[in-house]
Amino acid sequence: MPDPVTRAQGPRGYFGPYGGRFVPETLVPALEALEAAYEEASADPAFARELGEALATYTCRPTPLYEARRLSGRLGLRVLLKREDLNHTGAHKINNTLGQILLAKRMGKSRILAETGAGQHGVATACAAAREGLRCEVYMGEEDMRRQRSNVRRMELMGAKVLPATSGGRTLKDATNEAIRDWVANVEETYYLLGSAVGPHPYPTIVRDFQAVIGREARAQCLERLGRLPDAAVACVGGGSNAIGLFHPFLDDTPVKLFGVEAAGEGIATGRHAATLAAGAPGVLHGALSYLLQDEGGQVLEAHSVSAGLDYPGVGPEHSYLKDSGRVRYRSATDAQALEAYALLSRLEGIIPAFESAHALVALEELKDELEPGAAVLCCLSGRGDKDLDEYLLRTGKGGST
Amino acid sequence: MNLAADLREKKRAGRKALAPYLCAGYPAPEATPLLLRSLADAGADCIELGVPFSDPLADGGTIQQASARALAQGMTLAKALGIAREFAAERPTPLLLMSYLNPLLRMGPRRFADLAREARVAACIVPDLLPEAQGLLTEAGAPPLVRFAAPNTPEGRLRELAALDPPFLYCVSVLGVTGARDAVADSTLAFLDRVRAATAVPALVGFGVSGPGQATALASRADGVIVGSALIRVLSECRGPEEWQGAAESFILPVRRALDGAA
Ligand SMILES: Cc1ncc(COP(=O)(O)O)c(C=O)c1O
Numbered sequence: 001m002p003d004p005v006t007r008a009q010g011p012r013g014y015f016g017p018y019g020g021r022f023v024p025e026t027l028v029p030a031l032e033a034l035e036a037a038y039e040e041a042s043a044d045p046a047f048a049r050e051l052g053e054a055l056a057t058y059t060c061r062p063t064p065l066y067e068a069r070r071l072s073g074r075l076g077l078r079v080l081l082k083r084e085d086l087n088h089t090g091a092h093k094i095n096n097t098l099g100q101i102l103l104a105k106r107m108g109k110s111r112i113l114a115e116t117g118a119g120q121h122g123v124a125t126a127c128a129a130a131r132e133g134l135r136c137e138v139y140m141g142e143e144d145m146r147r148q149r150s151n152v153r154r155m156e157l158m159g160a161k162v163l164p165a166t167s168g169g170r171t172l173k174d175a176t177n178e179a180i181r182d183w184v185a186n187v188e189e190t191y192y193l194l195g196s197a198v199g200p201h202p203y204p205t206i207v208r209d210f211q212a213v214i215g216r217e218a219r220a221q222c223l224e225r226l227g228r229l230p231d232a233a234v235a236c237v238g239g240g241s242n243a244i245g246l247f248h249p250f251l252d253d254t255p256v257k258l259f260g261v262e263a264a265g266e267g268i269a270t271g272r273h274a275a276t277l278a279a280g281a282p283g284v285l286h287g288a289l290s291y292l293l294q295d296e297g298g299q300v301l302e303a304h305s306v307s308a309g310l311d312y313p314g315v316g317p318e319h320s321y322l323k324d325s326g327r328v329r330y331r332s333a334t335d336a337q338a339l340e341a342y343a344l345l346s347r348l349e350g351i352i353p354a355f356e357s358a359h360a361l362v363a364l365e366e367l368k369d370e371l372e373p374g375a376a377v378l379c380c381l382s383g384r385g386d387k388d389l390d391e392y393l394l395r396t397g398k399g400g401s402t
Numbered sequence: 403m404n405l406a407a408d409l410r411e412k413k414r415a416g417r418k419a420l421a422p423y424l425c426a427g428y429p430a431p432e433a434t435p436l437l438l439r440s441l442a443d444a445g446a447d448c449i450e451l452g453v454p455f456s457d458p459l460a461d462g463g464t465i466q467q468a469s470a471r472a473l474a475q476g477m478t479l480a481k482a483l484g485i486a487r488e489f490a491a492e493r494p495t496p497l498l499l500m501s502y503l504n505p506l507l508r509m510g511p512r513r514f515a516d517l518a519r520e521a522r523v524a525a526c527i528v529p530d531l532l533p534e535a536q537g538l539l540t541e542a543g544a545p546p547l548v549r550f551a552a553p554n555t556p557e558g559r560l561r562e563l564a565a566l567d568p569p570f571l572y573c574v575s576v577l578g579v580t581g582a583r584d585a586v587a588d589s590t591l592a593f594l595d596r597v598r599a600a601t602a603v604p605a606l607v608g609f610g611v612s613g614p615g616q617a618t619a620l621a622s623r624a625d626g627v628i629v630g631s632a633l634i635r636v637l638s639e640c641r642g643p644e645e646w647q648g649a650a651e652s653f654i655l656p657v658r659r660a661l662d663g664a665a
Contacts, residue, residue, distance in 0.1 A: 022503060022530045024460045025550035026577055028559070167466060173457065180459050185578035187554065284504045284530065285457060289538075297478040298508030299456040 013201025016324060018317035021200040022284045023180075030187045035202045037107050042209075047102060054098045058131065059088035061095075061213065065221035065378075070348040075368055078376040080230065081351070082218045084242065084383060089154075091354065091383030092214060092242045093124035093195060099210035101128040104191035111186065112136040114193045115165075115179040117144055117172035117238065118309035118356065119151025120383055121195030126160035128193075136160040139178040141171040144308045147391055169302040172238075172312045176286050196239025197316035200287030204316050211245025218378055219249050226376055232257040232367060235380035236359040237277070237330065238309045240316035242382040247328060257329070257370070260319060261363045263305035264332035274303035275332040276315040277323050290317040306335035306395065307355035309383075333362035335395075341365075342385060342392060354383030355391070405448065405496045405524035406546070406569040409604040409625065412447065418661040419447040419626025420617075421498065421606055422633050422654055426451055426485060427477025428468040429637055433646050434485050437637075440647040442495040445658040450527060450628060453482045453501035460529040462581030464631040468638070479505040480517070487521035496524035498548065503531045506539060515544035525569045533566055548572050553593040557600060564601035573597055573607045573624060582632040583610035586619045594623035614660035621661055629657060 013019050021031060041047040055061040063086050068079045084092035104112060112129045115138070116122030122138040129136035138155055142164045145152050152162050163182075165174040183192040197207040215233075222230050233250055235243035237260040250256045265273035273279065276291050283292035285300055293301040293313035305311040322328040333341075341361040346352045353361060360379050367377060385392075392398075412419055422441050426434050434451075441449050454469035454477050461469070479501060486497050499518060506514050506528065518526070527548045531539060536547060549568040551560055554577060564571060575590045576583065590607075597605045607620045608628030617627045636653045640646055 020535050021532060022535060023532070024529050024552070024574075025532065025555060025563075026552040026574060028532065029554050029556065167470075168456070177457055177459060181462070181579045184460070185576075187577055281508075283507060284502075286459075287530075292504070294504065294508065296508070297480070298505035299473060300504070 013205070015318045015321035018282070018288070018290050018320040019201055019204060020289050021287060022289065023200050023287045024184060026184050026187060027200070031200055031202065033107065034103070037103055038202055038206055041103055041106055051099055051102055055095070055213065058098065059094050060086060062217045063087060065218060065225060068349050071345065074348065075364055076373050077364065077368060077371065078374055079364060080222065080225070080376060080378045081381045082214060082246065082378060083381055084214060085351070085353065085357070085381050089120070089123045089127055090386070091120040091124065092211060092245065093121045094128070095213055095245065096195065096207050096210045096241060097121070097124040097128040097193060100193045100206065101132055101134070104134065104193065105132055107191060109189060109191035110135060111190045112193050113179055113183055113190050114138045114195060115172065115175040116140050116195060117175070117311060118307070118354070118387065119144065119148040119155070120309060122160070122162070123151050123154050123158070125193050125195070126155040126158040129160065130158045137163055139163045139165050139175040139182070141165045141169070141175045143170040144172065144175070147308050148387055151387055171303070171308065173300070173303070180286065196241040197244045197318060198239040198286060198288060198314060204288065204318055207241050208244045208248055208318060211241045212248045214242065214245040214380060215247060215249035218246065222376070222378060229253055229256050230378040231371055231375040232259060233378040234259045234261065234360050234363050234367070236261045236310060236356050236382060237315060237319060238312050238356060239314070240319045242380050244316060244318055246380045247322070251327060258327065259363055259367065260328050260330045261359045262330060262332045263307055263310035263359055264334045265304040265306070267334055268332060272304040273332070274305040274310050274312060276313060277319060277330040278332055280313070282320065285314045288317045290320045291315050291323070306338060306391070307359065309354070309356040310359065331363050331366065333359040337362040339392060339395060342388065351381070352385035352389070353381055354385045355388045357382045358385070408496065409570050413604050413625045418621040419604070419606060420445065420654070420658055420661055421448050421450055421626060421628045422446050423450040423452055423500070423628060423630035425454055425465060425468040425472050425634060426482035427454060427472030427475055428634065429471065429640065429646065430643070431475055431477060431481070433643065435488060436647055437650050438485070438489045439493065440650045441654055442493040444651045444654040446495055446654065447626065448496040448498055448524065450498040450500050450630070451482060451486055453479050453499065453505055455502040455505060458502060460579055462579040462631060464582065464634050465580050468634045479509055483517045483521045486523055490522040497522070498525045498527055499523045499545070500527040503528050503539070511539050511541045511544070515541035518545050519543050527572060533563065550574060551597055553577055553589060557596070560597060560600040564603045568603060570604040570606050570625070571597060571601070572628070573605050575607050575609045575611070575620065578609065580609050580631050582612035582635060584612065586616055590620070591623050594620070598623065614656045617657050618660045627661070
């Protein structure tokens, strides 16, 4: 017979066998409180109204669906870009931070804590906190602070404090470790504003729900534009928040093929990549059971990607479930391919995509072979690429020194 | 004798338990068997042998760095279990195997249970495994799981954790990660009183215990203490292998004497 504590949670927060809550006991009351606050907020029309207002007037929802004519011509597909890059602060991350900051306010928390990789989540958190007058501290790996210097300055300008994570590979995984340790120590007054669909229950659900606005809008826009659903939808997968946000409203539309794109770094065969679903095995990191890049002893491996936002050895638990179920197919794109796509979209459409989003664009080229000519493909352009220009010039040897 | 019975017996006799923590493979792989013996001979009631992990979420800087060093020198769960097995043949002192969940899952719960039993591991401490998910690890013959309680653990849950009948409750002295701290907060003592009121299961306090004074203050409200980061720090200051055992002994003996004097 199950004991009372075991029965209390039951299968809540699991996606098939994945997800759950793998945290120190100290965080249990905080996660319970968050879950309760989220349930309450979800049922409160005033919460929906306040969030809707922020999404419409502070960022610019609904974001447009743009038919990329020249790219379509080149690929022989009909490419529809969901323009998350046009959001305030330049990425989809703000959909989640505007939602979670309202939860933090409801819970009476005085301090906002976040981790960031590319800095996009950090910036989106900093602005949301500024707008509510809440203290904000963001952990960022030292290596990422170097790669994404302008985002560090942006966060600081908005009044946030950026705390360097100096352990391990000094990227997103390490920043997340530090943020969780800080949260454990300051759990009473701190709201941990997690930036992707990862972490212990209820985070993967909360982040997915706030990002699902991407898919809901895109679905309606496709129906209006095409008079039907798209043939396929594509998104890049780091922790997996823009992808799950795009996919979720399409999960029951089985004719719509769904593709997630992970970062293959220098190539999966080299071992220097971030293709968790392709090359990982189920394991526990940062509070959830999900696919994980790990060695045969169960130690977590360092991920590698030119894209700081995809440079993560874990992935959200719902993606693990969707991979196993076969509903979503996961592919990967290398650093070199992503850099090419970065330049290609800039040249063909005058849109500079984030390195992260460029990975999704790479898959478009390959999907030609899987889809009918002229098939309509919805692609999440999760962010703008200005932040990556220095790194692009450095990597391609096209710029002077930066 | 099993660990739970052993700790209950000590509790009845008024002996405060001392449980030092070692990071397997730190400062070097060959140090661990030596240090286990020294700690046992210096009066440890049980020893927590930590398996290093790449992402130790519940640990502060001292244990993070020790873990990274140990991993860089090739320590693994399988090797730590091998060390435990050899130690069990030499000394009766019970070993507590501490590991984050992922290495245990990777080895596989069945194989882990078998190896742990062979090594006579008395209990497992898995800081990122809550009772709600323990099904991932429970296998017939596996060592019992120690349960954690924290200062913010509500009354009802304290009782539920105790009802799982762990060999002891690992009481986390502060909201925070491991790491030596100087003082004992009033709130910590109040928490320990709460634990004692909620259950008769032995309660050992850990996180931040740095020396004899603090150990006795905490042990006055609990059944024993776990000393981790402070011991690791002492080891990190050794100039060479010849100093390891002496350093561990001269750190642990005063704590032992203080606990015995206070009992
Ligand atoms: C523009 C952009 N796209 C994608 C990602 C990856 O995150 P996720 O997989 O959660 O969408 C990031 C992360 O920083 C990002 O900045």
